[in-house]
Amino acid sequence: MKPLIGISCCRKDFGIFNMPNHAASDTYVRAVCEVVGGVPILMPACGDASDPAVLLDRLDGLILTGSRSNVEPALYGGTPHPPGVWEDHARDSATMPMIRGAVRTGLPLLAICRGLQEVNVALGGSLHQRIQDLPGRLDHSTPIVQSASVRHGKAHWADLRPGGALAEMAGTTRIAVNSLHNQGIDRLAPGLVVEATAPDGTIEAISAPDAPGFVLGVQWHPEYDFREDAVSRRIFARFAEAVRRRIAARAPVAGGPALDCAAD
Ligand SMILES: N[C@@H](CCC(=O)NCCCC(=O)O)C(=O)O
Numbered sequence: 001m002k003p004l005i006g007i008s009c010c011r012k013d014f015g016i017f018n019m020p021n022h023a024a025s026d027t028y029v030r031a032v033c034e035v036v037g038g039v040p041i042l043m044p045a046c047g048d049a050s051d052p053a054v055l056l057d058r059l060d061g062l063i064l065t066g067s068r069s070n071v072e073p074a075l076y077g078g079t080p081h082p083p084g085v086w087e088d089h090a091r092d093s094a095t096m097p098m099i100r101g102a103v104r105t106g107l108p109l110l111a112i113c114r115g116l117q118e119v120n121v122a123l124g125g126s127l128h129q130r131i132q133d134l135p136g137r138l139d140h141s142t143p144i145v146q147s148a149s150v151r152h153g154k155a156h157w158a159d160l161r162p163g164g165a166l167a168e169m170a171g172t173t174r175i176a177v178n179s180l181h182n183q184g185i186d187r188l189a190p191g192l193v194v195e196a197t198a199p200d201g202t203i204e205a206i207s208a209p210d211a212p213g214f215v216l217g218v219q220w221h222p223e224y225d226f227r228e229d230a231v232s233r234r235i236f237a238r239f240a241e242a243v244r245r246r247i248a249a250r251a252p253v254a255g256g257p258a259l260d261c262a263a264d
Contacts, residue, residue, distance in 0.1 A: 004150065007042050035233055068086055155177065179198075
C-alpha cells in the first residue's frame with residue numbers, strides 16, 4: 001500500500017468569478033509521487049473541514065508547503081501586518097493543530113518555507129516580518145522576474161550544523177539554496193534546533209531531535225529542483241524513509257485480526 005502524504009493547501013481565490021479554492025503547487029505533488037512514492041492528499045485550508053484528528057490518524061506523512069501568504073501575527077504575539085499583506089487565516093487554522101499533533105504523535109513532518117515558519121509558530125516561536133529591513137541582513141525575497149530558473153535558482157549559501165541531521169543527509173556542511181521569502185524565524189520555539197543558517201544569520205533549517213518522529217523544516221524550496229539536485233532529492237527521500245519506518249512500526253502483528261472487507 002502506498003503511504004498517504006498530506007500536503008497543506010492555501011486558500012486562493014481564482015476562476016472567472018474569483019471563487020475561493022484550496023490549492024497546492026504541482027511541485028509538491030510531483031515530489032510525493034516521484035520521490036516519496038506516496039499518494040498526495042491535499043488538505044483543505046480550513047481547520048474544521050480538514051478535521052486534524054482524523055487526518056493525523058490516517059496520514060502517513062505531512063508536507064507543509066510554501067506560500068506567498070504570511071502567518072497571522074496574532075499567533076505569535078507579533079504586530080499586525082500593514083494593510084495589503086496577504087494572510088491566510090483558513091490555512092493557519094488547518095496547519096497549527098496538525099503541526100502540534102504531528103510532532104506529538106511522531107507523524108513524519110517536512111515543512112517548507114511558510115511551512116517552517118508555521119512549525120516555529122505552532123510550537124511557541126515567533127517570526128521576523130521583513131528580514132530585509134533588519135540591519136545586516138540579506139534580501140531573501142523572491143526575485144520578481146519572469147524567468148523561473150532565476151526565481152528558483154540558488155541565491156545564497158546555507159551552512160549546515162556540523163554533525164546535525166541535515167549535514168548528515170547532505171554529506172556536507174555547506175550547500176547553495178534558493179530563496180523566496182520575506183519572513184523568517186525570530187525566537188526559536190522550545191524543542192527546535194537550528195540545522196542551517198544563511199551567511200547573514202537567518203535560520204534556514206530546523207529539526208526537533210527529541211520529537212518521536214522525523215521533523216525537518218527548510219526555509220528554501222527543495223521541491224523546485226529535486227529532479228536535478230541531489231540534496232533536494234535526499235530531503236524527500238529521507239522523509240520517505242521516515243514514513244515507511246512509521247508504517248512498519250504501526251503495522252498489525254502478523255496473524256492478528258484482519259480487517260474483514262467481505263461483502264455481506
Ligand atoms: N510568505 C512567507 C513564506 C514565503 C514562502 O513560502 N514562499 C514561497 C513562495 C512560493 C510562490 O511564489 O508561490 C514569507 O514571505 O516569508
